[in-house]
Amino acid sequence: MVTKMPATDHIEKVSWRAIGRSVVGASHIKADLPNQDAIAWLPGEGIGPPLVLAVSDGHGSAKCFRSAVGSRLAVTIATQTITKLQEESSHGLDQSSIKRIAEEKLPQELVRTWREEVEKHIIAEPISSQELELLEKKAGAKACEAVKKSPILAYGATLLAVLVSESFILYMQLGDGDILIVEDTGDVNRPLPKDERLIANETTSLCSQDAWHDFRVYFQSLLEQPPALILAATDGYSNSFPDEANFQKIGPDFLEMIRINGIDNVDKKLEGWLREYSREGSGDDITLGIIKRMRQVDIDTVHDRIDKLAESSNTHVSKLNEIDSALQSLSSKVSEQKSGLEGFRARVNDLASQKTFVDKHEMLLAKYGPVQEEMTIRLQALELELPAIMQLEEENKKLADKVSKAQWVLAAAFVLAFASTVMTSVLWLQPSSANGSSQTTSNQNKATDPEARGLNERISPADNAPPQPLSSGAEANSGSRRDRRNQNRRSRQP
Amino acid sequence: MTNRPGGELAARPLHFIWICDCSGSMEGDKIQALNNAIKESIPSMQQVADENPNAAVMVRAIKFSDGAQWHIAQPVAVKDFLWTDLTAGGLTDMGKALSMVADQLKIPPMTDRALPPVLVLISDGQPTDDFTSGLNALMKERWGQKTVRISIAIGQDADLGVLQKFIGNHEIKPLQANNAETLIKYVKWASTAVLKSASSPGSQTDAEKAQSPVAGPVPVPAPPDPGPASQDDVW
Numbered sequence: 001m002v003t004k005m006p007a008t009d010h011i012e013k014v015s016w017r018a019i020g021r022s023v024v025g026a027s028h029i030k031a032d033l034p035n036q037d038a039i040a041w042l043p044g045e046g047i048g049p050p051l052v053l054a055v056s057d058g059h060g061s062a063k064c065f066r067s068a069v070g071s072r073l074a075v076t077i078a079t080q081t082i083t084k085l086q087e088e089s090s091h092g093l094d095q096s097s098i099k100r101i102a103e104e105k106l107p108q109e110l111v112r113t114w115r116e117e118v119e120k121h122i123i124a125e126p127i128s129s130q131e132l133e134l135l136e137k138k139a140g141a142k143a144c145e146a147v148k149k150s151p152i153l154a155y156g157a158t159l160l161a162v163l164v165s166e167s168f169i170l171y172m173q174l175g176d177g178d179i180l181i182v183e184d185t186g187d188v189n190r191p192l193p194k195d196e197r198l199i200a201n202e203t204t205s206l207c208s209q210d211a212w213h214d215f216r217v218y219f220q221s222l223l224e225q226p227p228a229l230i231l232a233a234t235d236g237y238s239n240s241f242p243d244e245a246n247f248q249k250i251g252p253d254f255l256e257m258i259r260i261n262g263i264d265n266v267d268k269k270l271e272g273w274l275r276e277y278s279r280e281g282s283g284d285d286i287t288l289g290i291i292k293r294m295r296q297v298d299i300d301t302v303h304d305r306i307d308k309l310a311e312s313s314n315t316h317v318s319k320l321n322e323i324d325s326a327l328q329s330l331s332s333k334v335s336e337q338k339s340g341l342e343g344f345r346a347r348v349n350d351l352a353s354q355k356t357f358v359d360k361h362e363m364l365l366a367k368y369g370p371v372q373e374e375m376t377i378r379l380q381a382l383e384l385e386l387p388a389i390m391q392l393e394e395e396n397k398k399l400a401d402k403v404s405k406a407q408w409v410l411a412a413a414f415v416l417a418f419a420s421t422v423m424t425s426v427l428w429l430q431p432s433s434a435n436g437s438s439q440t441t442s443n444q445n446k447a448t449d450p451e452a453r454g455l456n457e458r459i460s461p462a463d464n465a466p467p468q469p470l471s472s473g474a475e476a477n478s479g480s481r482r483d484r485r486n487q488n489r490r491s492r493q494p
Numbered sequence: 495m496t497n498r499p500g501g502e503l504a505a506r507p508l509h510f511i512w513i514c515d516c517s518g519s520m521e522g523d524k525i526q527a528l529n530n531a532i533k534e535s536i537p538s539m540q541q542v543a544d545e546n547p548n549a550a551v552m553v554r555a556i557k558f559s560d561g562a563q564w565h566i567a568q569p570v571a572v573k574d575f576l577w578t579d580l581t582a583g584g585l586t587d588m589g590k591a592l593s594m595v596a597d598q599l600k601i602p603p604m605t606d607r608a609l610p611p612v613l614v615l616i617s618d619g620q621p622t623d624d625f626t627s628g629l630n631a632l633m634k635e636r637w638g639q640k641t642v643r644i645s646i647a648i649g650q651d652a653d654l655g656v657l658q659k660f661i662g663n664h665e666i667k668p669l670q671a672n673n674a675e676t677l678i679k680y681v682k683w684a685s686t687a688v689l690k691s692a693s694s695p696g697s698q699t700d701a702e703k704a705q706s707p708v709a710g711p712v713p714v715p716a717p718p719d720p721g722p723a724s725q726d727d728v729w
Contacts, residue, residue: 027548027694060696062713139713142665156699176697200610200640200711205699235697239506239607246501253499273498280503283548283694 014226016164018046018053019267020289023274025236027283028060036060036068036157037234037287040075042083050086053289054078054161057177057234059205060284062139063146063153065131066121070155073117074206078161078172081110086165095168099219102170107215110159110172114206118155127151156207160232164291169226171218174211175203178238178247182229184295186252191218203235229255230291237274237288240281254290263292505550508609508692509569510539510685511598512555513591515617515648520582524618524648524729527674529579531681536575539685543572546693549609554598559584562591588621588656589628596628599637610711611641612692614684615660618648618729625656633662640711642692644684646671649729666714672727676720687715 024035036058056074058067085106089098136144147153158175171179171191176198181189204214241247257266274286543551552569556562557580565580632638645657645668657668671677695712
């Protein structure tokens with residue numbers, strides 16, 4: 001918590017604060033020209049009284065190619081010379097004496113000092129042949145001759161200066177530019193009348209022969225109500241507005257902004273605004289100096305604001321802590337969600353591959369569905385035909401058996417036929433003995449196999465001769481078999 | 495209150511005025527050549543204006559024959575500028591035209607924040623009215639004195655003395671166009687090179703003026719070379 005400071009006597013009297021900025025013009029940036037304006041104030045911390053602020057606009061014509069140096073010298077000399085006057089005046093000079101000095105001697109002193117400093121600069125850095133060549137290229141040989149004859153032309157610049165002391169304010173101006181004073185009510189006035197000659201970029205200048213004649217000076221005693229705000233600007237500023245009304249609106253606007261947001265806040269924003277004015281307006285370099293009377297109410301307002309800021313900063317800190325923990329919790333949740341999302345993504349991929357499979361399956365179904373249906377129908381038809389087929393199969397089997405049997409019979413018949421043929425041939429070809437034995441065997445066969453006998457009869461119709469009586473050899477054979485059977489029976493008995 | 499202190503912002507106006515002779519002697523080829531030359535110069539003029547966004551170029555035209563009349567009365571932004579053909583016939587009341595231009599250079603309607611206006615006077619003959627009164631009326635106005643003045647003579651019959659008086663600077667001479675091609679060159683130069691110079695003037699000091707009292711508010715670039723006299727010089 002900030003403790004409210006007691007108002008000092010110094011502040012209660014009147015305190016003044018100076019701020020200001022100078023920016024290079026938008027068209028100067030395009031043309032690769034430097035900022036030819038300058039600004040300075042004393043004391044350096046910008047708190048007074050006494051407080052001196054000066055701005056200067058270095059001329060942009062081709063001949064004034066060192067005007068950036070000229071303007072810097074102008075503001076430095078003005079702040080130093082005027083501060084010196086203020087110090088002298090504080091040693092017992094009355095206001096009318098100070099006014100006379102300011103109106104009569106000060107302009108001469110300023111011009112004389114400026115010229116001396118410029119001459120020193122020319123000696124230290126003589127005008128170069130390159131500078132003259134460039135000038136000739138831009139503005140011709142005559143311009144070149146003019147600068148050679150009077151090198152001080154190259155440094156031409158304007159000067160606007162304001163001195164705020166405890167008892168008076170002094171306003172001085174040479175050349176174009178604007179000084180505005182803003183009352184507490186927001187009303188705007190010009191302490192110095194406009195120089196009607198100064199249009200179309202023509203201006204009076206420190207480099208003119210009798211420049212001090214062209215100074216305009218206004219002395220304001222602080223026995224009157226002091227202004228709330230003093231603005232001093234180079235002409236690039238006012239030329240950025242379509243008319244005087246739009247320009248003068250800067251007075252109440254700056255006053256209100258400083259009252260609401262504080263002069264430091266305005267100071268921070270000033271440079272950006274000046275660049276914007278130049279870009280959207282004149283394109284020229286713009287310099288603005290602001291001197292603000294710090295009222296007690298302003299200071300109280302500042303303390304109140306500090307107290308409120310301290311309170312609100314505590315609240316903000318606790319809120320920030322809450323937000324921090326909430327953020328941490330949120331962060332872990334986010335991590336969880338992230339891993340969940342990873343799983344989900346894998347599942348989605350899996351489903352996607354399944355989906356592909358299903359799609360293929362459906363495609364195949366669509367393709368082969370009709371075939372399957374046809375097959376089903378055919379299968380049903382086959383099932384209906386199945387009993388008939390089985391029956392056919394049975395019959396087929398039976399036929400096969402019969403065929404098999406028939407084959408066997410046929411084979412046997414062949415064998416018998418062959419045998420009988422052979423035997424018949426033998427019987428016919430061999431002598432009777434041999435015929436007898438052969439006939440016996442043949443008869444035996446006929447006796448034991450009726451089928452073969454029948455077959456013989458069928459196959460050998462030529463053998464119709466009457467059957468021959470059985471030979472003794474046949475009997476002997478029959479007895480022998482009987483004997484063997486009996487022997488076998490006996491051998492099996494115990 | 496807006497975020498930025500002050501009211502609306504605006505580029506500085508730059509008034510460009512064609513002052514055209516429409517007398518009977520201009521009838522035929524000359525007036526047609528002038529119409530063509532101004533039409534042809536419009537795109538280059540628009541380009542110069544685009545390159546200098548901090549100058550708001552506004553164009554007007556006044557014609558003089560029997561008396562004078564604004565051909566384009568309201569200043570037109572150069573991006574919207576279209577040329578309507580002039581027709582010729584009558585006397586050469588140049589003085590009247592200058593006094594009418596002088597009326598438009600008063601403050602108001604002019605603002606003291608303007609850039610130096612550019613006046614281009616094109617004539618093929620001698621004034622038939624009080625030229626001096628017209629010129630005096632122009633030079634009486636603060637902005638009249640600060641204008642950049644260029645003059646173009648069409649043909650051999652133009653009064654170069656009058657055109658030189660109009661310029662008011664012996665370092666700048668009237669431009670002599672004896673054929674359509676040269677006229678186009680000069681019209682284009684006036685509407686581009688001169689316009690460009692007037693678009694971004696640097697501050698000039700009274701010390702500079704003291705050394706060259708007739709110098710205009712902006713340096714006028716060298717005009718194009720018309721080339722040697724030839725059989726094309728029909729005027």
